Amino acid sequence: MVRAGDGRGAPHPPIARLLGIRMLRAEDGVAAAELQVDPERHANPMGTLHGGVLCDLADLAMGTAVGSILERGESFTTLELKSNFFKPVWNQLLTANARIVKRTRTICYIECNVVDDKQSLVARLASTCMILRGDMAAGR
Numbered sequence: 001m002v003r004a005g006d007g008r009g010a011p012h013p014p015i016a017r018l019l020g021i022r023m024l025r026a027e028d029g030v031a032a033a034e035l036q037v038d039p040e041r042h043a044n045p046m047g048t049l050h051g052g053v054l055c056d057l058a059d060l061a062m063g064t065a066v067g068s069i070l071e072r073g074e075s076f077t078t079l080e081l082k083s084n085f086f087k088p089v090w091n092q093l094l095t096a097n098a099r100i101v102k103r104t105r106t107i108c109y110i111e112c113n114v115v116d117d118k119q120s121l122v123a124r125l126a127s128t129c130m131i132l133r134g135d136m137a138a139g140r
Contacts, residue, residue, distance in 0.1 A: 013060070015056060015060070016033075016060055019035065019041075019042070019053060019056055019057075020035060020036065020038070020041070021033050021034070021035045021056070021057055021060055022034050022035070023060070023061075023064060024095070026064045026065065026067065026068045027068055028068060028069065029065050029066075029068060029069045029099060029100035029103070030065055030068070030097075030098065030099045030100070031061045031062070031064035031065035031068060031097075031098045031099075032061060032095060032096065032097050032098070033057060033060050033061040033064070033095070033096045033098075034093060034094060034095045034096070035053075035057045035093070035094050035096075036092075036093050036094075037049050037053075037089050037090065037091055037092050037093070037094060038091070039090055039091055043090075047090070048088040048089060048090060049088070049089040049090070049094075051083065051085060054083070054085065054089070054094070054114060054122070054123055055081065055083055055125065057094060057096045057114060058083070058096045058098065058112040058114055058123065058125040059078070059081060059125075059127065060096070061096035061097065061098035061112050062096075062098040062110040062111075062112050062125070062127045062129075063076075063078070063127075063129075064098070065098040065099060065100055065110055066100065066108050066110060066129050069100065069103065069108075070131070073133060073134070073137060074131055074132065074133055074137055075131075075132045075133075075136075075137035076108065076129045076130060076131050076132055077129065077130055077132060078127055078128070078129050079107075079128045079129060079130050080127065080128040081125065081126075081127045082125060082126045082127070083123060083124075083125045084123060084124050084125070085122070085123045086121055086122060086123060086124070087120070087121075087122055089116065089122055092116045092117055093116070093117045094114055094115070094116055094117075094122060095114070095115055096112050096113075096114045097112065097113050097114075097115070098110055098111070098112040099111060099112075103131075105131065106130060106131050107128060107129070107130060107131070108128070108129045108130075108131060109126070109127070109128050109129075110126065110127045110128075110129065111124070111125070111126045112124070112125045112126070112127075
């Protein structure tokens with residue numbers, strides 16, 4: 001298993017450092033990340049967790065799941081991201097658990113459940129990514 005950001009895997013991307021997201025694991029199309037929600041940093045105008053921050057948490061877990069199955073010379077880009085929010089969050093530890101549902105040669109579909117510290121479902125997200133090769137993958 002590769003643990004992202006611990007010296008054996010890829011370093012945490014800048015957005016993870018900015019928001020305080022920590023990668024927990026990434027292996028064989030499965031990844032998990034966590035975020036301790038801080039209302040002083042992550043709140044929307046109503047005082048609850050901003051939906052965009054929740055999407056960033058899940059997107060990082062889903063992208064890391066895809067990255068864990070890429071072959072040499074491959075990269076990817078997100079084509080679509082869908083989110084369903086089920087309850088508000090104020091000051092909780094959230095965990096995003098992502099898994100690849102289906103991968104073809106060019107498309108990868110991933111789902112992610114975000115749960116709170118009581119394992120209650122906060123949100124469910126899905127993403128479609130395109131696998132890139134050759135010139136399309138260069139520089140990514």
